[in-house]
Amino acid sequence: MTARIGVVTFPGTLDDRDSQRAVRVAGAEAVPLWHRDKDLKQVDAVVLPGGFSYGDYLRAGAISRFSPVMESVIEQARAGMPVLGICNGFQVLTEAHLLPGAMLRNTALHFVCRDQRLRVESTATDWTADFTPGQEISVPLKNIDGRYTADERTLDELEAEGRVAFRYASGGPARDGYGNPNGSQRDIAGITNAAGNVVGLMPHPEHAVEPLIGTGRTDGLGLFTSVLKKLVSA
Numbered sequence: 001m002t003a004r005i006g007v008v009t010f011p012g013t014l015d016d017r018d019s020q021r022a023v024r025v026a027g028a029e030a031v032p033l034w035h036r037d038k039d040l041k042q043v044d045a046v047v048l049p050g051g052f053s054y055g056d057y058l059r060a061g062a063i064s065r066f067s068p069v070m071e072s073v074i075e076q077a078r079a080g081m082p083v084l085g086i087c088n089g090f091q092v093l094t095e096a097h098l099l100p101g102a103m104l105r106n107t108a109l110h111f112v113c114r115d116q117r118l119r120v121e122s123t124a125t126d127w128t129a130d131f132t133p134g135q136e137i138s139v140p141l142k143n144i145d146g147r148y149t150a151d152e153r154t155l156d157e158l159e160a161e162g163r164v165a166f167r168y169a170s171g172g173p174a175r176d177g178y179g180n181p182n183g184s185q186r187d188i189a190g191i192t193n194a195a196g197n198v199v200g201l202m203p204h205p206e207h208a209v210e211p212l213i214g215t216g217r218t219d220g221l222g223l224f225t226s227v228l229k230k231l232v233s234a
């Protein structure tokens with residue numbers, strides 16, 4: 001049976017169509033979910049895509065967190081359903097306290113848009129099992145509130161528990177996408193919850209799944225194929 005992956009659209013969401021497409025390219029059925037719906041239509045997993053949900057008013061993700069759809073997503077995520085938050089979706093996940101920490105304005109105080117090199121740090125999550133630890137990938141990044149921040153204790157805990165899923169890669173020139181683009185603490189680009197079913201990351205894997213588009217890289221596809229394997233084996 002084909003796995004069903006829900007993709008949430010909030011008012012102001014930008015990347016729901018690309019996320020749906022990525023889900024389909026990976027081999028699953030994409031199920032559109034609307035922010036006002038509590039009914040998750042029996043999906044097996046949920047993607048919270050990027051954009052400016054509710055216009056990023058108050059703080060990115062601060063209003064979306066209280067939407068009817070999030071009530072159900074929070075409940076299901078706590079029960080073990082795989083949830084991926086991309087960029088604005090990651091901001092929503094921190095606001096919803098499904099992931100620790102918060103996103104501050106980039107240190108340079110402006111919007112950054114570029115291809116970004118990442119190192120996969122943990123493959124022990126529902127969304128990263130198809131990668132190899134230490135693998136470098138390149139996917140687009142585009143945000144203004146991307147500076148991941150948490151208190152030292154939380155950061156130490158994330159590191160000790162292997163919950164840093166992606167880090168901004170160093171070791172090459174900025175023009176090739178290396179380096180920390182937004183001042184995130186400890187170069188953190190993505191994290192997971194303790195159970196490994198909820199993952200948030202700032203860069204956009206859904207924009208790098210087809211060889212004919214953009215840089216021609218398909219480095220982002222691994223997140224979507226990873227969750228499929230998990231769902232099929234469940």
Ligand SMILES: NC(=O)CC[C@H](N)C(=O)O
Nearest residue numbers: 050051087088143144145
């Ligand atoms: N691409 C996005 O999802 C943008 C996220 C967010 N609203 C920001 O600018 O930080």
